Amino acid sequence: MDKRSVQVGGHMFSNQKLFNRTMVENSPLSLEGDRTYDMLTNHVRYYRPEMELVVPNAKYFTVLRDPVRQFESSFGYFGWEEKMEGSSDPLGTFTENLSTHFEQADLPYWWQMKNGQIYDLGLDHSYHDNETAVTQKITEIERELDFVLITEYFDESLVILKQILCWELHYMLYIPNGIRSQKYVYKIKDRSRANIIKWNKADMMLYRHFNRTLWQRIESYGSNFEYDLNEFRRQRQIVTNQCLDGTMSPVRGTPRWSRVNLKRGAPSICYELWKGDATYTKILRERQNKGGIKTDINGRQIKY
Known part of the structure; x- marks a missing residue:
């Protein structure tokens, strides 16, 4: 491991x-x-079952990405290309022997190499070539999760999520975080694409199914969908203009990805949107361990 x-x-x-x-x-x-x-x-x-014990009566969401793009991203981000040193087409060479690389299990995050998305959703690798098991898992996910977002249609997905949560559009605003450095982005040739699709058949089934459900959700959203989507993008553009200076910097200690830079003197909301999940986890854990005070809906102060 x-x-x-x-x-x-x-x-x-x-x-x-x-x-x-x-x-x-x-x-x-x-x-x-x-x-x-x-x-x-x-x-x-x-x-x-275990999640419900920690967060009872919750709504459940996840996000999926085109498995071909996801594989290329993993290849560059996890450093799998280092095993292809000297190749003029590292990704192409790698995808010619996917089963060998997977079975050797000697690369960082090797388990993400085969159907990493349905694996993250709970289906072990031993079932990935069993189409019946994969179909049953997809049915289970559709039954248990309230919504599945699609990366390639992220803004559209967030508008649907806004409706499900009964939130306002401005609650969904975001700044891109963790953008891979161009040095580690690889061109996907037709043969590589075909090999990735064949190897990640379970993820392809998963992605195609929930890509369809997204558009079904959009259709059932009502006539206001296009208006809400355009308004959301308008608000996002305002945030971009207020917050970002148009440049990027490499992340210290992690040369494989970069972060957008904020304007000097940007509003405080920009810093909140700019913080990543690791930063927020650290902040919340510190609050939890030290204890703090917050106010409930009735104006009473409670310790957290």
Whole structure:
């Protein structure tokens, strides 16, 4: 097992183990009375029974990406290309021997190499070539999750999510975070694409199914969808103009990805949107460990 498969005190619970309540700091097993958490947003493999013990009566969402693009992203981000040193087409060479690379299990995050998305949603690799098992898993996901977002239609997905949560559009605003450096972006040739699609058949089935459900949701949203989508993008453009200076900088210690730079003197909301999941996890954990005060809907101060 890669030593990075489990993180203690980080923003990921585990990359390989299904979620278990004991992974959570101060889980319900150690909390007083019937206290539980309100949200679970960290990286984790989906396992509904244990999640419900930590965040009961929750709505469940996930996001999927085109498996071909996801594979290329993993190839560049996890450093798999280092094994193809000297090749003029590292991604193409790598995809000619996918089963060998997977079976050797000697690359960082090797388990993401085959159907990484349905794996994260709880289906072990031993079932990935069983079309019946994959179909059953997709049916289970559709039954259990309230909505599946699609990366390639992220703004459209967020408008639907806004409706489900009964939120306002400005609650959905975001700034791109963690953009891969161009040095580690690889051209996907036709043969490589074909090899990736064949190898990641389960993820392709998963993605195509929920891509269809997204457009069904859009159709049932009503006549206001285009208006809301355009208004959301208008608000996003305002945030971009207010917050970003148009340049990017490499992330210290992580040359494979970069971050957008904020304008000097940008409004405070820009800094909140700019913070990543690891930063927010650290902030919330510090508050949890030190204790703090917040006000409930009735104006009473409560400790958290």
